[in-house]
Amino acid sequence: MASLSVVGQSVPRKDAAQKVTGRVLHVGQIELPRMLHVAVLRSPHPHARIVRIEKARAEALEGVAVVLTGRELGEKLPGIDPAFGPAFRDQPILAIDKACFAGDPVVAVAAESRRIAEDALDLVEVDYEPLPAVFDVLEAVKPDAPLVHEQHRPAKAFADLAHVKAGQRSNICYHFKLRRGDVEKAFAEADRVFEDTFSSPPAQHVPMEPHVTLVYLDENERVNIWTASQTPSYVRTEISATFGIPMNRIRVRVPYLGGGYGAKLYAKLEPLVTALALITKRPVRYALTREEEFLMITKHKVITKIKTAVRAGQITARKCEIYWDTGAYAEIGPRVVHKSGYTSAGPYRIPNVWIDSYCVYTNHVPAGAFRGFGVPQVIWAYDSQMDTIARAIGADPLEFRLRHALDEGETFATGTPVRSFGVKQSLAEAARAIGWGEPSPRSSGTKLRGKGIACGVKAVLTPSISGAIVIMNADGTVNVLSSTVEMGQGAETMMAQIVAEELGVSFDQVHIVQPDTDITPYDTITAGSRSTYHMGNAVRLAAGKVKAELFSVVAKKLEVDPGDLVAARGRIFVRGTEERGMSISEAFLARFGSLGTTLTGEAICQPEAIPMDPETGQSEKCTEYWFPSATSVEVEVDTETGQVKLLQFYSVGDAGTAINPKHCEQQLLGSAITHLGLTLFEQMIFEEGRLVNGSLLDYQIASIRDLPEHVRPIVVEVPHETGPFGAKGVGETGTLTVSAAIANAIEAATGVRLRDLPITPEKVLLGLEQLRSGANRKAPTA
Amino acid sequence: MKRNISLRVNGREQRVEIDDADTLLETLRDRLKLWSVREGCGVGACGTCTVLLDGKPVSACLLLAARSAGREILTVEGLGTGNELHPVQEAFLSERALQCAYCTPGFVLSVKALLDENPDASEADIREYLAGNLCRCAGYLDIIKAARLAQEKLKRARDQVGTSE
Numbered sequence: 001m002a003s004l005s006v007v008g009q010s011v012p013r014k015d016a017a018q019k020v021t022g023r024v025l026h027v028g029q030i031e032l033p034r035m036l037h038v039a040v041l042r043s044p045h046p047h048a049r050i051v052r053i054e055k056a057r058a059e060a061l062e063g064v065a066v067v068l069t070g071r072e073l074g075e076k077l078p079g080i081d082p083a084f085g086p087a088f089r090d091q092p093i094l095a096i097d098k099a100c101f102a103g104d105p106v107v108a109v110a111a112e113s114r115r116i117a118e119d120a121l122d123l124v125e126v127d128y129e130p131l132p133a134v135f136d137v138l139e140a141v142k143p144d145a146p147l148v149h150e151q152h153r154p155a156k157a158f159a160d161l162a163h164v165k166a167g168q169r170s171n172i173c174y175h176f177k178l179r180r181g182d183v184e185k186a187f188a189e190a191d192r193v194f195e196d197t198f199s200s201p202p203a204q205h206v207p208m209e210p211h212v213t214l215v216y217l218d219e220n221e222r223v224n225i226w227t228a229s230q231t232p233s234y235v236r237t238e239i240s241a242t243f244g245i246p247m248n249r250i251r252v253r254v255p256y257l258g259g260g261y262g263a264k265l266y267a268k269l270e271p272l273v274t275a276l277a278l279i280t281k282r283p284v285r286y287a288l289t290r291e292e293e294f295l296m297i298t299k300h301k302v303i304t305k306i307k308t309a310v311r312a313g314q315i316t317a318r319k320c321e322i323y324w325d326t327g328a329y330a331e332i333g334p335r336v337v338h339k340s341g342y343t344s345a346g347p348y349r350i351p352n353v354w355i356d357s358y359c360v361y362t363n364h365v366p367a368g369a370f371r372g373f374g375v376p377q378v379i380w381a382y383d384s385q386m387d388t389i390a391r392a393i394g395a396d397p398l399e400f401r402l403r404h405a406l407d408e409g410e411t412f413a414t415g416t417p418v419r420s421f422g423v424k425q426s427l428a429e430a431a432r433a434i435g436w437g438e439p440s441p442r443s444s445g446t447k448l449r450g451k452g453i454a455c456g457v458k459a460v461l462t463p464s465i466s467g468a469i470v471i472m473n474a475d476g477t478v479n480v481l482s483s484t485v486e487m488g489q490g491a492e493t494m495m496a497q498i499v500a501e502e503l504g505v506s507f508d509q510v511h512i513v514q515p516d517t518d519i520t521p522y523d524t525i526t527a528g529s530r531s532t533y534h535m536g537n538a539v540r541l542a543a544g545k546v547k548a549e550l551f552s553v554v555a556k557k558l559e560v561d562p563g564d565l566v567a568a569r570g571r572i573f574v575r576g577t578e579e580r581g582m583s584i585s586e587a588f589l590a591r592f593g594s595l596g597t598t599l600t601g602e603a604i605c606q607p608e609a610i611p612m613d614p615e616t617g618q619s620e621k622c623t624e625y626w627f628p629s630a631t632s633v634e635v636e637v638d639t640e641t642g643q644v645k646l647l648q649f650y651s652v653g654d655a656g657t658a659i660n661p662k663h664c665e666q667q668l669l670g671s672a673i674t675h676l677g678l679t680l681f682e683q684m685i686f687e688e689g690r691l692v693n694g695s696l697l698d699y700q701i702a703s704i705r706d707l708p709e710h711v712r713p714i715v716v717e718v719p720h721e722t723g724p725f726g727a728k729g730v731g732e733t734g735t736l737t738v739s740a741a742i743a744n745a746i747e748a749a750t751g752v753r754l755r756d757l758p759i760t761p762e763k764v765l766l767g768l769e770q771l772r773s774g775a776n777r778k779a780p781t782a
Numbered sequence: 783m784k785r786n787i788s789l790r791v792n793g794r795e796q797r798v799e800i801d802d803a804d805t806l807l808e809t810l811r812d813r814l815k816l817w818s819v820r821e822g823c824g825v826g827a828c829g830t831c832t833v834l835l836d837g838k839p840v841s842a843c844l845l846l847a848a849r850s851a852g853r854e855i856l857t858v859e860g861l862g863t864g865n866e867l868h869p870v871q872e873a874f875l876s877e878r879a880l881q882c883a884y885c886t887p888g889f890v891l892s893v894k895a896l897l898d899e900n901p902d903a904s905e906a907d908i909r910e911y912l913a914g915n916l917c918r919c920a921g922y923l924d925i926i927k928a929a930r931l932a933q934e935k936l937k938r939a940r941d942q943v944g945t946s947e
Contacts, residue, residue: 258882
């Protein structure tokens with residue numbers, strides 16, 4: 001590859017100046033004349049029939065424009081589909097006959113101010129008839145469990161979910177199966193069999209900017225939506241499907257997000273706010289409070305049963321049974337259950353694998369994607385168990401992983417050969433950073449130290465689509481049209497670097513147009529560590545088309561072969577002789593005879609997968625690329641208080657090629673620190689289906705005080721042959737292996753094996769107590 | 783009840799009509815359109831709506847506007863001088879200490895207040911002082927580096943003033 005000018009450089013983010021001055025635009029500050037504000041009455045019951053709603057007094061309150069119930073939606077907006085959702089159309093805009101979780105929206109008010117809207121809610125009376133509810137995912141799968149939904153209606157919105165089927169009379173809305181080899185035979189022939197159950201609690205994304213959506217009808221009565229969303233294209237599709245409005249009569253715009261992490265995917269507030277705007281014919285904005293944010297979307301609670309056979313020091317079989325609590329509405333649960341399910345045996349050479357991964361309705365707050373799409377939960381199970389097995393058979397945990405980690409070209413449990421698979425490289429870097437093999441200095445008595453390591457891999461969502469348009473202006477500046485959302489990850493900067501590199505213009509000359517479905521082409525989703533690869537390829541290809549056009553103009557003018565031309569420093573010239581060439585403006589004049597003209601290139605990146613066999617989960621190509629992760633930590637456990645202190649913390653990820661190394665490091669470390677909180681203390685606590693800690697006073701997230709003293713992100717680069725300049729994705733990598741690494745270090749320090757997140761001091765103390773009384777396993781190893 | 787109060791915001795005297803129940807956050811956003819002040823939690827737990835009240839960081843979501851009458855309020859809009867950034871902002875840029883940046887104005891103001899109060903703050907002091915500002919992108923390492931760099935910049939500026947006097 002020729003030497004690169006701006007790709008691979010840690011150039012400053014494009015949006016830095018407007019962000020540090022606070023000038024940046026967020027949806028919450030867009031105000032329109034006569035704009036209404038929304039407040040929503042939510043069900044206090046986890047499962048209840050709505051018997052009667054009395055709202056006349058609320059409607060009479062001065063300043064109230066509309067008080068809306070679920071039943072009225074069909075009357076006021078004929079033709080509306082009352083339910084939406086990305087996998088199943090199961091989520092009503094407002095509850096119709098029954099509420100399915102404590103927090104389910106029942107009545108919405110739009111009024112002159114938020115305060116008036118809230119006052120109006122106090123005047124609404126709702127009579128409920130509580131129904132039997134189900135909260136435990138293992139109870140919910142039983143045949144006699146209360147049913148959350150009678151029927152499941154597939155949405156058909158995404159190609160990767162085309163295999164999701166209609167179902168009924170079960171709380172299991174999706175079941176992923178993988179069958180490879182003969183698991184039972186391997187268990188029968190094993191030297192040892194290890195069987196464990198791991199759990200991971202529900203948690204919330206806590207983007208500092210809660211969800212917010214503004215909808216108005218423009219002078220053409222088109223539906224205009226400003227929304228804090230990671231999926232502008234999907235929102236347009238969903239609003240079109242729900243309201244029966246042609247796609248070109250809907251315009252979705254997304255400015256910078258104050259964080260997303262998966263919370264802002266698919267449709268959230270948009271259907272309700274659109275309904276209110278259509279009914280009132282006025283601009284309507286709904287900004288969630290933090291308390292409401294906790295009732296919007298969550299990270300799945302997961303229970304994983306994992307059973308592993310070992311013979312002669314090698315793992316010969318693994319069986320995973322995974323139960324995902326997707327809550328009252330499936331949301332993107334089936335995608336989470338599928339994608340995480342098929343990786344749940346790990347990045348290891350295991351000849352016999354059996355996986356059952358179940359997406360299960362309960363009467364909890366709906367669960368969706370949270371930075372990792374469920375993969376952190378499955379790695380928590382398999383890479384914790386890797387350590388217990390290694391210890392039990394007397395192997396070094398690092399060596400045991402390296403012994404089993406797949407090499408380039410070997411087949412994954414899905415039957416897919418792996419490419420650009422830097423698991424071993426990531427493990428090696430993590431081990432080097434922590435000084436693996438050098439003993440931890442054990443301080444006296446009550447403070448025990450130990451090191452832990454973990455690895456894992458996630459596969460990118462495939463198939464998916466990214467479209468881009470690159471417009472070159474006659475002065476050599478460039479506009480890039482892309483629906484990739486900038487939410488802090490640095491996607492704009494990545495795109496500008498790739499386009500600048502391809503066109504040989506300076507990074508500062510490239511402007512990225514923010515997502516606007518009137519002008520930016522379709523993109524599946526800004527999530528899942530897919531934008532750098534997919535949108536990066538799309539903008540590179542689109543820029544390449546513009547470059548080819550310019551080259552043909554210059555070649556003709558100079559009477560040279562276009563293949564001898566290069567673009568660099570804003571000029572197009574014959575390779576090796578920069579003076580034989582012309583500036584971009586001169587090329588435009590040669591092509592058009594006037595300035596003010598534009599050249600446009602458009603491209604789509606659309607990797608395909610081979611659909612998995614529905615019975616065995618086998619596919620020669622289940623994903624476009626893999627992104628490996630490793631974490632190493634050193635902990636100090638206080639045996640008197642149960643406190644776990646992280647002394648050292650290294651987050652390693654294989655990014656393919658780092659387009660912007662600094663941003664890759666920020667993604668790795670930021671997601672790792674967030675996951676440190678999710679490992680040690682974060683959890684949503686429900687009592688009889690009601691959330692009891694849904695406020696930032698009661699729900700703790702990692703603060704600056706939780707940052708370990710010695711932390712470092714480490715970017716590994718195993719280039720991918722079809723990635724833009726070799727790049728893959730890195731947005732989720734840092735989350736994947738944190739929990740297992742910490743638990744493994746705790747076992748190294750104390751001998752206590754913890755299987756339920758979060759790892760609170762109480763659980764550590766209980767483990768130590770059980771160890772002393774002989775109820776837990778063996779003594780600590782060095 | 784509605785009433786008029788006077789506030790000194792970013793160096794300018796402002797007269798605004800408020801309701802007794804209005805918070806300072808609502809007043810700064812809805813009346814004065816200072817959009818850098820953002821609500822993150824509504825209970826004073828996240829620091830996103832931090833402003834400086836007579837130089838001290840407060841959560842604007844917890845303070846009633848009426849209680850801030852006659853006081854001096856600083857938001858990020860009032861930092862720096864026109865085209866020039868404040869040294870704390872410069873440090874945040876140099877250290878790349880922002881990602882989604884929803885929390886950034888709060889952090890910038892907290893760091894300014896800390897360094898005004900305690901120019902010789904240690905790293906432990908920085909961690910302690912900034913513990914009330916949350917960043918879900920968890921860019922804390924860069925933020926600590928930015929605070930350190932801002933400290934150096936401010937010290938250098940003070941030394942220069944000292945020698946020129």
